[in-house]
Amino acid sequence: xxxxxxIVLIGSLALFGCSGMHSHQNETAEAAEPAAPPPPAEExxxxxxxxxxxxxxVAEFALRRGAYELALGNYMQQAHATRDPGVTARAARLAQxxxxxxxxxxxxxxxxxxxxxxxxxxxxxxxxLAKAQRPLEALPHMVRVLxxxxxxxxAVIAAGALELPEATQTxxxxxxxxxxxxxxxxxxxxxxxxxxxxxxxQKEEALALIxxxxxxxxxxxxxxxxxxxxxxxxxxxxxxxxxxxxxxQENPYNRRLRLQYARLLTSSDMPRAREQFAILVQQAxxxxxxxxxxxxxxxxxxxxxxxQHYFDQLLQMGQHTEDAHFYLGQIAxxxxxxxxxxxxxxxxxxxxxxxxxxxxxxxxxxxxxxxxGARRHLREQRERYPQxxxxxxxxxxxxxxxxxxYQAGSDLMTEALQQYPQQTNLLYARSLFSERRQDVAxxxxxxxxILSKDPNNVVALNALGYTLANLTKRYDDAYALISKALxxxxxxxxxxxxxxxxxxxxxxxxxxxQLLEKAYAAFPDPEVASHYGEVLWNQxxxxxxxxxxxKALQAEPDNELIRAVLKRFAPEALxxxxxxxxxxxxxxxxxxxxx
Numbered sequence: 401x402x403x404x405x406x407i408v409l410i411g412s413l414a415l416f417g418c419s420g421m422h423s424h425q426n427e428t429a430e431a432a433e434p435a436a437p438p439p440p441a442e443e444x445x446x447x448x449x450x451x452x453x454x455x456x457x458v459a460e461f462a463l464r465r466g467a468y469e470l471a472l473g474n475y476m477q478q479a480h481a482t483r484d485p486g487v488t489a490r491a492a493r494l495a496q497x498x499x500x501x502x503x504x505x506x507x508x509x510x511x512x513x514x515x516x517x518x519x520x521x522x523x524x525x526x527x528x529l530a531k532a533q534r535p536l537e538a539l540p541h542m543v544r545v546l547x548x549x550x551x552x553x554x555a556v557i558a559a560g561a562l563e564l565p566e567a568t569q570t571x572x573x574x575x576x577x578x579x580x581x582x583x584x585x586x587x588x589x590x591x592x593x594x595x596x597x598x599x600x601x602q603k604e605e606a607l608a609l610i611x612x613x614x615x616x617x618x619x620x621x622x623x624x625x626x627x628x629x630x631x632x633x634x635x636x637x638x639x640x641x642x643x644x645x646x647x648x649q650e651n652p653y654n655r656r657l658r659l660q661y662a663r664l665l666t667s668s669d670m671p672r673a674r675e676q677f678a679i680l681v682q683q684a685x686x687x688x689x690x691x692x693x694x695x696x697x698x699x700x701x702x703x704x705x706x707x708q709h710y711f712d713q714l715l716q717m718g719q720h721t722e723d724a725h726f727y728l729g730q731i732a733x734x735x736x737x738x739x740x741x742x743x744x745x746x747x748x749x750x751x752x753x754x755x756x757x758x759x760x761x762x763x764x765x766x767x768x769x770x771x772x773g774a775r776r777h778l779r780e781q782r783e784r785y786p787q788x789x790x791x792x793x794x795x796x797x798x799x800x801x802x803x804x805x806y807q808a809g810s811d812l813m814t815e816a817l818q819q820y821p822q823q824t825n826l827l828y829a830r831s832l833f834s835e836r837r838q839d840v841a842x843x844x845x846x847x848x849x850i851l852s853k854d855p856n857n858v859v860a861l862n863a864l865g866y867t868l869a870n871l872t873k874r875y876d877d878a879y880a881l882i883s884k885a886l887x888x889x890x891x892x893x894x895x896x897x898x899x900x901x902x903x904x905x906x907x908x909x910x911x912x913x914q915l916l917e918k919a920y921a922a923f924p925d926p927e928v929a930s931h932y933g934e935v936l937w938n939q940x941x942x943x944x945x946x947x948x949x950x951k952a953l954q955a956e957p958d959n960e961l962i963r964a965v966l967k968r969f970a971p972e973a974l975x976x977x978x979x980x981x982x983x984x985x986x987x988x989x990x991x992x993x994x995x
């Protein structure tokens with residue numbers, strides 16, 4: 401059986417025509433949005449084999465059910481199988497609607513190949529190439545649209561070059577100038593050129609050019625936005641406010657102008673910004689991006705009940721759920737509801753907010769004196785997200801380091817290394833606990849394992865050298881390790897501190913002082929202060945040493961290294977509210993990253 405595509409695929413796809421698509425795009429994006437291209441040409445009917453017809457019917461019914469990803473997959477498959485312009489056009493429009501840029505580019509390239517005279521195909525391909533940061537390839541396709549007398553959008557081409565090398569921007573600017581010599585005073589070209597000039601810091605020239613555009617087309621939205629951004633960047637914010645306020649009053653339903661006005665207000669007047677975002681949400685109640693902006697601005701104004709309502713709306717919509725849970729957690733914290741905050745943060749799956757939420761969960765458990773609860777949560781997350789297990793082990797190791805649970809931390813890292821043997825970050829993390837426990841043998845084993853794979857690992861060289869100087873009398877071994885580290889990073893304050901310390905332990909006080917003075921000037925943390933002060937004390941400069949130690953203690957009253965050195969040399973200088981911790985002081989440098 402054969403039939404015609406125009407008969408089977410009926411009205412619902414009209415929803416994805418380009419002019420309708422733009423109302424759904426993220427209007428908070430900084431880059432220029434494509435203007436509406438020419439209307440599509442009349443569709444041609446052609447027969448399809450049964451298997452293609454079946455897939456296309458599945459796509460159609462998937463659209464009706466809202467299963468857009470399934471529909472897009474079928475349309476993309478059949479676009480390549482049939483190379484039918486109608487199918488490729490629908491695939492391109494649907495991909496744009498779903499913001500699936502890779503699929504949109506693929507479909508639009510095929511569409512333009514099959515229908516090179518279709519201006520919508522040329523416009524769509526130019527737009528997608530620009531979004532893919534291929535502006536020089538996009539330009540000829542947009543020029544085709546311009547040469548046919550249709551509405552073009554060179555701002556989107558310029559926006560595609562804003563993060564590219566200066567040479568690419570210069571080449572694009574030269575081509576804009578050539579086009580302007582044959583399309584004199586074309587507002588679309590001038591708008592694109594003004595955007596490039598703005599990016600290159602030629603703000604006065606850009607402002608003059610964009611105002612020339614506005615003289616010819618006073619209501620050109622994107623030109624108005626470029627003008628007000630330029631005014632703001634040039635320190636003329638009041639002019640920008642006045643301009644946008646007037647344009648919003650004259651064009652109350654222009655969402656892009658109102659959005660730019662609302663954004664500008666967020667820098668100085670949150671209540672008024674909230675009013676503008678509320679109007680935007682009223683005008684487009686299904687726009688989750690605008691609702692998120694309204695929720696955030698409302699939260700900033702302190703109206704927590706209203707903000708919670710908006711975030712709850714996002715959860716009901718199934719949009720920005722990770723953000724909504726994160727900020728609902730913050731709201732719960734502001735209300736001193738620790739349990740409620742933890743519940744919100746626990747809802748967040750791996751995303752940009754996952755580790756910030758995890759940090760807050762740990763902090764809240766510690767505020768409840770519930771270290772076990774924090775550790776239990778981390779264990780549950782490792783089981784739930786095994787792909788993040790190593791990073792989660794490192795988070796827990798840092799927690800145990802901070803709470804001085806050194807044996808527990810060492811045991812945890814041993815458990816982790818059984819699952820992920822020879823993992824560098826885990827080996828290094830265990831070495832930190834070994835240092836605190838003064839287990840030099842295990843520390844050296846782990847750091848030597850790192851160095852066997854990476855002989856120039858500066859962190860491992862420095863850590864092993866420092867520990868040998870601090871906890872043993874193997875000063876020559878320590879000196880050799882730290883010397884190598886210092887040759888690789890000559891100005892690193894941590895390595896300078898280590899070298900100063902090993903020189904001190906070898907009895908070379910003048911050289912030690914020189915190195916530690918340089919390290920302290922670059923990075924006056926308590927550990928360097930403890931070492932530098934000790935050398936000064938032994939050189940007879942007790943007052944200067946005390947000044948350095950007291951300054952460090954003032955910055956970190958509980959620092960065990962400073963308290964230990966004061967207890968040994970000047971116990972009378974210790975505050976009466978506590979004593980130095982027992983045991984030999986050890987290093988606090990080089991806490992492992994959880995990144």
